[in-house]
Amino acid sequence: MKFKKEQILKALETITVAGEGKNMVESGAVKNVMTFADEIVVDLVLSSPAMHIKKRAEADVIKTIKEKVSEEAKVMVNIKVEAPAKPSNPNLIKGKNIPGIKNIIAVASGKGGVGKSTITANLAVSLSKLGYKVGILDADIYGPSIPIMFDVVKERPLSTTIDGRSKMKPVENYGIKVLSIGFFTTPEQAVIWRGPMASKALNQLIFDAAWGDLDYMLIDLPPGTGDIHLSIMQSMPITGAVVVSTPQAVALADARRGVAMFQQENIQVPVLGVIENMAYFTPEELPENKYYIFGKEGAKNLSEDLNISFLGEIPLVQSIREAGDSGRPAALQEETPLAKAFEKITKEVIKELNNRNEILPPTEVIQMTNSVGCSSSKN
Numbered sequence: 001m002k003f004k005k006e007q008i009l010k011a012l013e014t015i016t017v018a019g020e021g022k023n024m025v026e027s028g029a030v031k032n033v034m035t036f037a038d039e040i041v042v043d044l045v046l047s048s049p050a051m052h053i054k055k056r057a058e059a060d061v062i063k064t065i066k067e068k069v070s071e072e073a074k075v076m077v078n079i080k081v082e083a084p085a086k087p088s089n090p091n092l093i094k095g096k097n098i099p100g101i102k103n104i105i106a107v108a109s110g111k112g113g114v115g116k117s118t119i120t121a122n123l124a125v126s127l128s129k130l131g132y133k134v135g136i137l138d139a140d141i142y143g144p145s146i147p148i149m150f151d152v153v154k155e156r157p158l159s160t161t162i163d164g165r166s167k168m169k170p171v172e173n174y175g176i177k178v179l180s181i182g183f184f185t186t187p188e189q190a191v192i193w194r195g196p197m198a199s200k201a202l203n204q205l206i207f208d209a210a211w212g213d214l215d216y217m218l219i220d221l222p223p224g225t226g227d228i229h230l231s232i233m234q235s236m237p238i239t240g241a242v243v244v245s246t247p248q249a250v251a252l253a254d255a256r257r258g259v260a261m262f263q264q265e266n267i268q269v270p271v272l273g274v275i276e277n278m279a280y281f282t283p284e285e286l287p288e289n290k291y292y293i294f295g296k297e298g299a300k301n302l303s304e305d306l307n308i309s310f311l312g313e314i315p316l317v318q319s320i321r322e323a324g325d326s327g328r329p330a331a332l333q334e335e336t337p338l339a340k341a342f343e344k345i346t347k348e349v350i351k352e353l354n355n356r357n358e359i360l361p362p363t364e365v366i367q368m369t370n371s372v373g374c375s376s377s378k379n
Contacts, residue, residue, distance in 0.1 A: 003035045003069060008042075011068035014164040015060045017046065017053070023165065029057075031080075039074045040065055045082050054079050098206065098236060100213040101135075103353060106232065106241040106269070108262075110254025112143070112223035115277040116244045118324050119314070120220040121149040123242075125331040126339075126346035128175045132215040135170060137205060138180030139232055140222045141198045142191050147182040150174065151327025156183055160210050167210040174332060177214070179205045199231035206235055224254070225261040233267065240272040240356050242311065242349060247276055247298030255299070259306055270360060272352040273309030274299045275345060278316040290315075309352050312345035314338075 012030055013023045024030045024044070032043040042061050046054060058077040065075050098104075107123070109116040120136060127134045138146035147153045150173045157168040157179065170177035181201055185191060191198075211217070219238075222228050232238070241262045245255035255274065262269040276299030280290040293316065303310040314320070320338060323330040331342040 002037075003040055003073065005033050005035065008033050008035075008040060008065060008069055011064050012042070012061065014068070015057075015064055016165060017057060023163070024057075024061075038072060039076065040069070041076045041078065044077060044079045046079060047082065054081075098211065098217075101211060101217050102215050103239040103357075104217045104219065104236055105272070105349070105353070106219045106221055106238050106262075107244065108221045108229070108241055108258050109223050109244045109251075110225075110256070110258040111251055114223075114244055114246045114251050114255075115314075116223065117145045117149065117220050118320060118329075119242075119244045119275055119277055120218050121146060121324065121329045122331040122342045123346055123349065124176045124216075124218050125174060125329045126342045127216050127218075127350075129331070129343070130346065130350075133213060134175070135177035135211055135214045135217045136179075137217060137219045138178065138182065139202055139205075139219050139228060141181050141201065141228055142222060144180045144182030144185075146178055146180050146220055147171075149324045149327060149329060150176065150178055152178060153182070153187065153327075157209075162210050168205070168208055169210050174329070177211060179209055181205070198228055199235075202228070202231055203235055225257060229261065233269065237362065238269045239362075240270045240353055242272050242275060244275050244277055245299045245302070246278045247292070247295035249295065249298065251294075252298045252302050255302060256306070259308065270356045271306075271308050272349055272356065273311035274303040274306075275311045276300060276313040279313035281316045284318065309348070311348040311352070312341070314341055314345070 009025055009030070012033075013025045015024045016022065017024055017027055017029050029044050029046060030042065031045050032041075034041040042065075044057060044061070046057060048054075058079060061077050062075045065073055107116055107120040117138075117140065124134045124136050136146055138144045140146075147155070150171075152171045152173050155171040157171055159166050160169040161167070168179065170179045171183065172178070181191065219232060221232065243255050243258050243262075245251045259271050259274075261267065262271050276297075278294055279299075280292050280296070282290055299313070300310045317338065320330045323332075330336075330338045333339040
């Protein structure tokens, strides 16, 4: 009995190593395959010394070869652990590129209730109306609202097969691809997860999804600065960040901290600018009147103080809330003042992103040390 190496490698391409996001062959985990009569020897090199990962890899190789090559094969798996090459800073943590996605924009806010998800949804729609391919990753694990805003609460991602691997197909509406933890919970269910579990769920939404080709992926981050933010920045290279705030002093103080997080020495995600939401109130019956309920030009002054761009302002009007609640973002409207306001801001975001891409190299690594919450590795 003689086995072909090509047939064995093709079978191994259907296995994903835990934490890698790529198949065994593509990731380089398979170092050698040898055949001797009815014996098949597979040499693996893994980056993790965890026993459960090694045992899982061995079991997957044996099972897959017996299923896809021959049940009669005697399979031996040799596993060697090699830690990845250390960067100059031993505490650096790398983010992985996602094939097909050109730009990843994180939409953040220092505190909740400032309309970050509303801004994310309308930016996505405005980008789509300008002809771009857009996706949204709803990373607000504990308060996912993007499914409501896109009227897809009852939808569930379907499974699709890409290169022999099962992937989640994002839910799509209005031309926007969407994935959210909200698709896997009921509306009345509270998500009570510790950081590691939430991070694992996010990694699945990122790397186990068939996003396809996207010009822009928008990430709706949770409010504040914390574990989920670090997990996202560990997982993927963020091209730039947009910070949303109201003009209120309390919100601005938290927005300042949000900007500071991205500007940490060992994070260095370019902040594209600040958007001021609920800038003023305009009654429907008095469209020319502006009432500065939360203060005036607070976010604009903050951006000047921090020497970052002010991307624009959105008023506090009832129709924005109604549009979000009904699952049809206001930016879908044609030739209305609101749609034009979101389009103007979106064009500013594109301009700042293009400037960033011309001046700075692609974001490949998010560098985090003890000072921003990551414990140092022990050797």
